[in-house]
Amino acid sequence: MLEMFRRIYESFISPPEVPKGENPLRFGVLGASDIAPMSLILPAKTHPEVVIACVAARDRARAEKYAKKHGIEGVHDTYQDCIYIPLPNSYHYEWAIRAIKAGKHVLLEKPCTSNGPEARRLFESPAVTAPNAPVLLEAFHYTFHPMWQTFMHLIHHDPLAGPVKSAASYFYIPRGYFRTDDIRFRGMLSDSRPVVENVEFRRISKSDHRDKEVEDLEQIDEAVTVTFRSKTGAVGRLDADLCLASSFLGVKMPRMGWPKCVAELEEKDVSDAKGEKLGDGERHFVQRTVTLYNHIGPVIFHSIVVEDRHFIKRETTVVKSWTKKNTIKAYDWLDKSDGRPAGASWSTYRYQLEEFVNRVRGRKGTGVWVEHQSSMDQMAVLDDMYEKGGLKVRPSREIDLVD
Numbered sequence: 001m002l003e004m005f006r007r008i009y010e011s012f013i014s015p016p017e018v019p020k021g022e023n024p025l026r027f028g029v030l031g032a033s034d035i036a037p038m039s040l041i042l043p044a045k046t047h048p049e050v051v052i053a054c055v056a057a058r059d060r061a062r063a064e065k066y067a068k069k070h071g072i073e074g075v076h077d078t079y080q081d082c083i084y085i086p087l088p089n090s091y092h093y094e095w096a097i098r099a100i101k102a103g104k105h106v107l108l109e110k111p112c113t114s115n116g117p118e119a120r121r122l123f124e125s126p127a128v129t130a131p132n133a134p135v136l137l138e139a140f141h142y143t144f145h146p147m148w149q150t151f152m153h154l155i156h157h158d159p160l161a162g163p164v165k166s167a168a169s170y171f172y173i174p175r176g177y178f179r180t181d182d183i184r185f186r187g188m189l190s191d192s193r194p195v196v197e198n199v200e201f202r203r204i205s206k207s208d209h210r211d212k213e214v215e216d217l218e219q220i221d222e223a224v225t226v227t228f229r230s231k232t233g234a235v236g237r238l239d240a241d242l243c244l245a246s247s248f249l250g251v252k253m254p255r256m257g258w259p260k261c262v263a264e265l266e267e268k269d270v271s272d273a274k275g276e277k278l279g280d281g282e283r284h285f286v287q288r289t290v291t292l293y294n295h296i297g298p299v300i301f302h303s304i305v306v307e308d309r310h311f312i313k314r315e316t317t318v319v320k321s322w323t324k325k326n327t328i329k330a331y332d333w334l335d336k337s338d339g340r341p342a343g344a345s346w347s348t349y350r351y352q353l354e355e356f357v358n359r360v361r362g363r364k365g366t367g368v369w370v371e372h373q374s375s376m377d378q379m380a381v382l383d384d385m386y387e388k389g390g391l392k393v394r395p396s397r398e399i400d401l402v403d
Contacts, residue, residue: 003344004300004301006345007299007300007331007344007345008299008300010345011042011299011345011346011347011350012038012042012347015042015043015045015046015345016045016046017045017046018045018046018047018048019048020048020049020050020051021048021049023049024048024049024050024051025049025050025051025081025082025105025357025360026051026053026054026081026082027040027044027050027051027052027053027081027082027083027084027107028053028054028055028056028082028083028084028104029041029052029054029055029056029072029083029084029086030055030056030083030084030085030086030087030095030099031055031056031085031086031087032055032062033086033087035086035109036055036070036084036086037070038347038349039084039086039109039139039141039349040052040084040086040107040349040353041070041072042347042349043346043347043349043350043352043353044353046343046346046350047350047353047354047357049357049361050353050357052070052071052072053072054072055070055072081104081105081360082104082105082106082107082356082360083095083099083104083105083106083107084106084107084109085099085106085107085108085109086109087109089109089110089111089112089113089114089394090114090394090395090396090397091397092108092109092111092112092113092114092122093112093113093114093118093119093121093122093396093399094397094399096108096112096122096136097121097122097125097127097128099134100125100127100128100133100134100136101127103134104134105134105135105136105356105360106134106135106136106137107137107139107356108136108137108138108139109138109139110138110139110140111138111378111379111382112138112375112378112379113379113396114394114395114396114397115379115382115383115393115394115395115396116376116379116380116382116383116393117396118379118396119375119376119378119379119380120376122136123136123372123373123375123376124376128372135356135359135360136372137356137359137369137370138370138375139352139370140370141347141348141349141351141352142295142296142298142348143352143368143370144348144351144352144354144355144366144368145298145299145330145346145348145351146330146331146332146333146334146342146351147292147295147298147302147304147329147330147331148292148295148298148348149330149366149368150304150328150330150334151261151263151290151292151295151304154288154290154304154306154328155263155265155290158288159270159273160268160270160286160288160308161265161268161288162265162266162267162268162286162287162288163232163234163265163266163268164232164234164263164264164265164266165234165235165264165265165266166234166235166236166237166263166264167234167235167236167237167261167262167263167264168236168237168238168239168261168262169237169238169239169240169260169261169295170239170240170257170258170259170260170261170262171238171239171240171241171259171296172240172241172244172257172258172259173241173242173243173244174243174244174257221386221389221391222241222242222243223240223241223242223243223244224238224239224240224241224385224389225237225238225239225240226238226385226388226389241257244257258293258294259293259294259295259296260291260292260293260294260295261291261292261295262289262290262291262292263289263290263291264288264289265287265288265289265290266287267285267286267287267311268285268286268287268288269283269284269285270284270285270286271283271284278312279314279319281314281315282312282313282314282319283312283313283314284310284311284312284313285310285311285312285313286308286309286310286311287308287309287311288306288307288308288309289306289307289309290304290305290306290307291304291305291307292304292305293305297347297348298330298331298348299331299344299345299346299347299348302329302330302331303327303328303329304327304328304329304330305325305326305327306325306326306327306328307323307324307325308323308324308325308326309321309322309323310322310323310324331344331345331346332344333366340365340366341354355368355369
């Protein structure tokens with residue numbers, strides 16, 4: 001318990017600041033956003049190569065107040081090296097492409113754009129695809145944490161892992177956590193995509209959208225349940241709610257829900273791999289289920305439960321069976337033989353920042369990255385989800401970009 005409180009304190013309250021190097025990357029924050037302190041400002045304190053140099057907002061007085069509160073050097077109109085864009089996603093395309101054309105590396109909050117065509121225009125822009133173009137990363141922060149990479153390894157690369165049969169992701173926020181004017185409240189689908197991305201389901205077989213209690217002309221989706229099916233027949237499910245509540249005496253009360261991802265794999269014949277002695281006609285099969293608890297905030301607490309069901313079969317008859325369970329926690333890299341830096345108190349955002357800086361500096365890093373094609377595919381799937389759920393695809397803003 002004390003270790004958990006230490007991680008929370010060092011990650012979200014008072015990170016241990018480190019001396020900065022001679023030539024740190026200078027970041028500008030575009031917008032005085034609520035998420036920037038957690039997603040960039042605090043993680044930057046523990047990175048020797050990152051300085052938050054300035055912040056810009058439509059209201060200069062607000063920007064100055066924000067800069068003073070978070071210890072940012074100043075309020076400017078230009079940025080030295082990198083720009084972080086945590087604006088409402090309808091502004092992502094415009095300001096990302098402007099920054100890239102100005103030669104700035106861009107850390108772009110998710111979702112990368114408002115819709116699929118807009119994502120293609122961004123990532124296929126000559127300014128982005130040109131040789132030695134600035135770095136552009138969609139900030140799917142959980143991807144970079146050892147917890148997620150361990151989860152994916154157990155599903156796709158472990159010797160006992162068979163093909164994916166089904167996968168599900170559950171994400172809930174208690175009712176009232178977000179203000180109704182919070183930009184993160186304006187679109188559940190746009191901020192809950194892990195199972196779609198990492199299992200790469202594309203064809204949607206079912207989508208169920210729950211309407212808000214009051215008429216909403218802005219087509220805001222506060223909750224969604226979606227079922228997917230892949231080309232191989234695997235099934236995926238997404239269940240997410242930004243206003244999770246229970247009714248008590250006619251009053252809706254906030255309710256907690258545990259975020260988790262569950263992957264059920266098909267049976268795999270491991271007879272030859274294990275080299276064990278079996279009876280005539282017998283084969284050894286393993287069916288694995290992996291459950292990851294709290295993929296959203298793993299630095300606070302998380303666990304990966306691996307359940308392997310073993311079967312000794314003679315043709316189709318099970319002659320022996322047993323189950324093995326193992327719980328894994330990965331606050332740090334389980335294998336650091338390559339010297340990769342890490343820390344148990346690093347948040348998902350801190351791990352993300354490490355890889356972003358590595359890419360800007362031209363270093364190998366861990367190799368974990370959110371590829372541009374993945375970002376484009378995600379937005380195309382989101383468009384399909386909205387249409388299947390009876391909502392409109394998120395529109396693009398009319399902008400005039402001059403080269």
